[in-house]
Amino acid sequence: MSSDIDEAEEAVRVRFIVNGRKVACEVAPRDTLVDCLRNSLELTGTHAGCEMGACGACLVRLDGRAVHACLMFAVQADGARIDTIEGLSESGDIADLQAEFHRRNALQCGFCTPGMLINAHELLSRLAEPSRAAIRDALSGNFCRCTGYEAIVDAIAAVADARAAKASQKGSPE
């Protein structure tokens, strides 16, 4: 038994590109990616809500796709490019979503919010103008106990419209 524990605690060196910067850290093989991000890298904007992939609070972008950081060991992410809410905020990539969430109060306690934003960002990168039903469907793995979801759906729909309007302006000759 105790030899198992020793082995479990043996550290492994992993490297990622987190929010555009190369980082290396020592993790135990059993550490999940969400624990590694929160504890080793102090990126506490990624939250652990259920640790079984049901609530969406731990979503991060891994090589450009939204994944549950609780369902992956940190060692499995070795070499990956990871973007967390902190990096997406600093880059300005989701500034319009954040502003619209703020304007409509599409958050209360904020615990689900980073995961919601990462999922919304992913949705809008796949589908330019999703219907409300498509937005609700896309969010169906993100649990929010506070808002009742409607303001979140409204905010994402408004950003989709604004992005589409901007894209069509760019596309026109003027």
Place this chain on the structure above:
Amino acid sequence: MTPLTSLDRPNSYIGRSVPRPNAKRLLAGRGRYVTDIRLPRMLHAAFLRSPYAHARIARVDVDAARALAGVHLVATGADLAKICTPWTGTLDHFKGMTSEPQLPLPLDRVVWAGQAVLAVVAESRAIAEDALELISVDYEELPAIVDLDAAREPGTPRVNPAGSSNICFRAQLDSGGVDEAFASAAHIIEEEFSFGRHTPVTLEPRAIVADYDPDGGMLTVHHATQTPYQFQDLYSRHYRIPEARVRVIAPDIGGSFGLKLHVYHEDMAVVGLSILLGRPVKFVADRLESFVSDIHARDHHVRARMAIDADGRILAMDVHDATAIGAFSTYPRTSVVEGNQVIRLIGAPYDFKSYRAALEVVFQNKVQTSQYRAVGHPIACAVTERMVDLAAARIGLDPFAIRAKNVIPDDAYPTASPTGYRFESLSHQVCLQRLREIMDYDALRAEQSELRQRGIHRGIGIATFVEITNPSPAFYGVGGARISSQDGATISLTPSGEVRCAISVTEQGQGTEAIISQIVADQLGLAQEHVKVITGDTEVTPHGGATWACRGAGIGGETALQAARKLKANILEIAALVLQEQPAALNIIDGEVVNAATRQPRLAIAEIARIAYFRSDTLPPGTQAQLTVSHHFAPQGYPFAFTNGIQGCYVEVDADTGFIKLLKHFVVEDCGRIINPMLVDEQVRGGVVQGLGAALFEECRYGETGQLLNGSLADYLVPMAMEMPDIVIAHVETPTADTALGAKGCGEAGTAAASACVLNAVNDALAPFCASINAVPITPARVLEALGRF
């Protein structure tokens, strides 16, 4: 041109939808929750939990766990009992209630499956959990009392062998005249209801970091709680540390809804573990632990009878509520408030005189139940509103018509319910009318009837409600609980002319800090961004009740209003001296002292601050500027500020699968003066969705041996975006005259009536099948069972 309104006044923030200033950092992932906190030399606690619902602890072997590298402490119940005094979850105003004394960890007996038995403190949570695997405990299993009805049967084994029965509390209400009313009634409606035990499921689980400094004799607790002052008092008294040396900090909280204002055994233990070690100790419940250790709520069986006359007027109600609360009553708010509110709120919207109710609160071997958002309201509302619909069906009245006939008329106030609740002013009639309009009720009925021809079964349900807000000491204080019904604020003009308000109401995302800054800015006359609000730290704000029972806006808001008015008077007093004017001739607009009549700017308040703080020598001799004001406000007048409203919903039932689709939900709500309409709407929406979860999905399901069978987020269904409808909201504003602000609460209104509404709507959809449902959650299996297809 639109006419000017009060919102056109400068700095008019009361009634304005403005975004929450503190929400931006949450959107950037910069929230600081207790789960995020890491202190120097901090250790981590994990708990060994009982696999049995009821068992004697025969032998414990912790030697191997203690020997594991990285383990600092393995603590037993006896270890913590040496430093922590026991607590008992009773209150004096609930006459005759009993409950066993509780300790952080049990000494010799476990009473529910999942109860914490032993604590390990180690350098990491993972090591602490490894150590748990090395502990061996021998249990001798005892009979587990799981079922509510079984617990009440005579001769059933007792949950607490020291008690004389499994009864925690009994109460009776009788206004008189009930038997006579039933004897003379044209119709008597009878129904039995059952309500599934469910649990709040905040997305951030319970979290605590206790940090005891043995040299300073000082305890600091970073605690994900709604009520830091209550916990300061409790930690001080149970660990015998002077109150002034206990500091409780509630930073960002990832949802609470009542969950995080109760004493939990693990939390109390963590404080003791930190005292034993002299180091910070952190505990965050994981989701599986949350399901078996967070409070549950709403486990009720209700039998109800209603007497009506030939015209459909309600003459009397007679109800019996039995509720099971776990193995003991929760501390310090008890587990009987829910049942107490159920029997007092049943029938509350309606004008009838004769009411009788009996409440029976029983123990069982499950985790404790206690106050969760809209305490008791959903049960009372579902029972009442279903009975009203059954009455309507009996005599062929439309649901709107029977309610219009029976609600207390809007011109009948002040009045009281037959259960003794005093109503200042409610607006059922106007709300009923507004709901009919926003639902476009007649069109919905036409659509329903047309779709029925095509085999599509839609249902329309409505439910009126009354909500308890702004509680006075009648709620807890009179029962001996050291739970404050007042709030306090300390408000200052800073040297640079900004305003800082430290207030005892707390923020869990509902927007407390936003509305307090709106009220302060409005009352003082400056831009909201120049007001900083500080909450959630017992060291820096006055003692107060904090946030629960919809008291933040009504009581906290009034506290802020009165404090701001006092500070304004003090600022104008100094301004008058400087300007050689009468204070009454001056006002403040946009941070400038102005001539009250002409609004001509005279002097910036920043200049008053500069003079008062740095050049007091230039003020007349004897002048002492008071630019910090502390003010307390305790509600007086009515013991509670009741609010009211009505909800409607439109559902579709698939008669083949039993699935229910929520198509649309409607709310008309009257919370008095609205400070921030957007935040009120979002409180209502969030509340409705919690009620819809209870209506359709949420239930803690137990096996015969008292094991929770669905205690994970994959198994326990919560409402997700895909299943939830859009929610249309309208308001009626009937301010309370008990305060200058006039605000009442709005946080529980949504939850109060949502499940009742769905129950009525589903029954409406099933009416052509002569099928009826009297239990929530309304699962597909229950629908099919009602249809005789399962």
